Amino acid sequence: MTQEVPSDDFHVFDTTLRDGAQREGINLSVADKLTIARHLDEFGVGYIEGGWPGANPRDTEFFQRAQAEIDFRAARLVAFGATRKAGVRAGDDQQVVALAEAGAPVVTIVAKSHDRHVDLALRTTQEENLRMVRDTVEYLRGRGCRVFVDCEHFFDGYRANPAYALDVARAAHESGAEVVVLCDTNGGMLPSHVDGIVRSVLAETGARLGIHAQDDSGCAVANTLAAVDAGATHVQCTANGYGERVGNANLFPVVAALQLKHGRRVVPDAALAEMTRTSHAIAEVVNLTPSTHQPYVGTSAFAHKAGLHASAIKVDPDLYQHIDPELVGNSMRMLVSDMAGRALVELKGKELGYDLTSDRDLVGRVVDRVKEQELRGFSYEAADASFELLLRDEVRRGAPRFFRLESWRVIVEDRPDGTHANEAIVRLWAKGERVVATGEGNGPVNALDRALRHGLERIYPELARLELVDYKVRILEGRHGTESTTRVLISTSDGTSEWGTVGVADNVIAASWQALDDAYTYGLLRAGELPQE
Numbered sequence: 001m002t003q004e005v006p007s008d009d010f011h012v013f014d015t016t017l018r019d020g021a022q023r024e025g026i027n028l029s030v031a032d033k034l035t036i037a038r039h040l041d042e043f044g045v046g047y048i049e050g051g052w053p054g055a056n057p058r059d060t061e062f063f064q065r066a067q068a069e070i071d072f073r074a075a076r077l078v079a080f081g082a083t084r085k086a087g088v089r090a091g092d093d094q095q096v097v098a099l100a101e102a103g104a105p106v107v108t109i110v111a112k113s114h115d116r117h118v119d120l121a122l123r124t125t126q127e128e129n130l131r132m133v134r135d136t137v138e139y140l141r142g143r144g145c146r147v148f149v150d151c152e153h154f155f156d157g158y159r160a161n162p163a164y165a166l167d168v169a170r171a172a173h174e175s176g177a178e179v180v181v182l183c184d185t186n187g188g189m190l191p192s193h194v195d196g197i198v199r200s201v202l203a204e205t206g207a208r209l210g211i212h213a214q215d216d217s218g219c220a221v222a223n224t225l226a227a228v229d230a231g232a233t234h235v236q237c238t239a240n241g242y243g244e245r246v247g248n249a250n251l252f253p254v255v256a257a258l259q260l261k262h263g264r265r266v267v268p269d270a271a272l273a274e275m276t277r278t279s280h281a282i283a284e285v286v287n288l289t290p291s292t293h294q295p296y297v298g299t300s301a302f303a304h305k306a307g308l309h310a311s312a313i314k315v316d317p318d319l320y321q322h323i324d325p326e327l328v329g330n331s332m333r334m335l336v337s338d339m340a341g342r343a344l345v346e347l348k349g350k351e352l353g354y355d356l357t358s359d360r361d362l363v364g365r366v367v368d369r370v371k372e373q374e375l376r377g378f379s380y381e382a383a384d385a386s387f388e389l390l391l392r393d394e395v396r397r398g399a400p401r402f403f404r405l406e407s408w409r410v411i412v413e414d415r416p417d418g419t420h421a422n423e424a425i426v427r428l429w430a431k432g433e434r435v436v437a438t439g440e441g442n443g444p445v446n447a448l449d450r451a452l453r454h455g456l457e458r459i460y461p462e463l464a465r466l467e468l469v470d471y472k473v474r475i476l477e478g479r480h481g482t483e484s485t486t487r488v489l490i491s492t493s494d495g496t497s498e499w500g501t502v503g504v505a506d507n508v509i510a511a512s513w514q515a516l517d518d519a520y521t522y523g524l525l526r527a528g529e530l531p532q533e
């Protein structure tokens with residue numbers, strides 16, 4: 001992707017590697033940070049705050065290696081730190097000197113702007129805090145750095161003592177900070193608070209303003225956009241909203257809203273079209289499962305389940321979608337369930353490559369079968385492959401079969417030392433041959449899976465590529481009178497894609513067998529084998 005350097009008139013400032021790393025459960029190595037920095041640069045953010053050089057060896061090393069190893073195409077690297085300590089010269093404060101020596105072209109310093117924090121946390125006078133802001137900005141400017149100032153607790157501070165909060169903003173602006181960033185550090189603001197305060201500070205100081213919104217009230221993205229509407233031209237965000245406590249303004253909905261709804265071009269269109277991939281790639285590096293319900297980029301963001309929604313979507317997807325998912329690299333999906341009607345099944349068929357438009361009866365039969373099966377405990381929402389087999393059964397008047405089961409048996413042996421042995425035997429027919437195979441596993445389902453593979457791999461060598469990647473069991477207690485039912489969902493991969501299958505029975509192994517049968521049948525269909533229908 002060719003990259004344009006973003007205009008400096010509006011800053012998308014990413015702090016995933018600093019504030020994002022403050023989230024519980026995230027622990028980034030230097031290599032992780034470098035990988036994320038590359039993803040963010042490719043996405044087109046203007047600034048990447050990499051951490052606090054001097055605060056820990058990892059962040060110090062990151063700044064050295066990022067500058068040596070990454071040829072940033074769009075982003076400028078930013079070092080984060082604090083104002084000098086009370087009572088010392090900025091040039092004598094090792095923390096401030098380390099910021100200048102990190103080599104990043106931009107430094108953000110955090111400054112206290114709430115009088116109570118100056119008294120209680122810094123334990124200094126309000127006047128000395130103003131001098132700390134001025135001296136630190138001037139020192140860093142004198143060392144050739146561009147400086148942004150994060151005014152910590154600005155909104156709470158402004159509501160408690162507006163005159164002092166404004167004094168801090170002015171001290172930052174007048175001493176040479178390019179951006180005065182108003183921070184909702186405790187995340188308690190609502191958009192109306194942010195709107196009023198940003199407008200007042202802009203009118204009072206004339207400074208270029210930024211916004212840094214924590215998400216404690218669930219309003220960080222809304223607060224960020226409210227600040228932009230009120231005149232802020234610098235937004236601080238983190239990928240997937242990672243950050244201290246509940247997180248920060250999420251970079252992806254902020255960028256998408258600015259670009260697609262405010263008409264402000266902040267990243268290249270081609271990068272926006274890769275946004276879903278970027279979000280998931282960063283989630284992979286931080287080792288957190290991407291939230292399926294994240295706006296714009298979640299796998300559920302454009303997934304439709306209600307029959308009535310689908311019937312309108314069939315006419316025009318815009319009727320139930322706020323944007324075209326492809327603009328952000330996502331896609332529309334139909335979820336098959338007992339809430340589906342004809343339209344949804346038709347659209348799902350299209351998604352799977354079946355044109356069902358001309359056969360109302362067939363679509364009706366599929367809808368009825370889905371509803372009956374879901375009443376028995378099946379769930380097709382996460383089992384597209386089982387649904388496709390059901391659909392194919394109706395379309396072709398016969399389910400695809402590659403093997404016919406004669407019987408299976410599983411034995412679990414409890415040993416005196418507390419361990420278990422699991423053995424399975426399957427008897428089946430495939431391509432006219434009777435196959436009897438055994439398997440051992442670390443559990444009964446694993447043993448059954450191994451016996452099945454063992455028996456079939458000689459006849460269908462493609463099965464060697466298939467791998468069970470997820471296995472979920474749910475007991476559907478009380479749903480069918482006093483009897484409980486077991487539902488098993490299996491995800492299978494052939495190395496290039498993944499598919500889900502479902503089985504339901506009163507016995508967990510029987511339910512697992514059904515899901516395995518569908519998984520292998522679907523895998524063989526995908527591999528191009530001709531069924532023995």
Ligand SMILES: CC(=O)SCCNC(=O)CCNC(=O)[C@H](O)C(C)(C)COP(=O)(O)OP(=O)(O)OC[C@H]1O[C@@H](n2cnc3c(N)ncnc32)[C@H](O)[C@@H]1OP(=O)(O)O
Pocket residue numbers: 019052054055056082083084085110111112121122123152185244
């Ligand atoms: C709102 C935010 O998220 S800001 C980002 C905060 N990020 C982090 O804290 C992560 C990295 N932090 C660290 O590694 C450590 O806290 C360090 C290296 C910065 C400081 O460590 P220590 O010197 O042991 O101090 P400690 O962590 O207890 O912090 C308190 C000190 O910071 C001072 N301090 C707090 N805020 C500020 C500020 N905005 N400007 C200057 N000093 C500050 C306090 O006055 C106190 O100083 P004192 O020890 O002289 O009394």
Ligand SMILES: CC(=O)C(=O)O
Pocket residue numbers: 019110150151152153183184185186212214
């Ligand atoms: C600077 C920052 O992270 C905050 O005020 O929340």
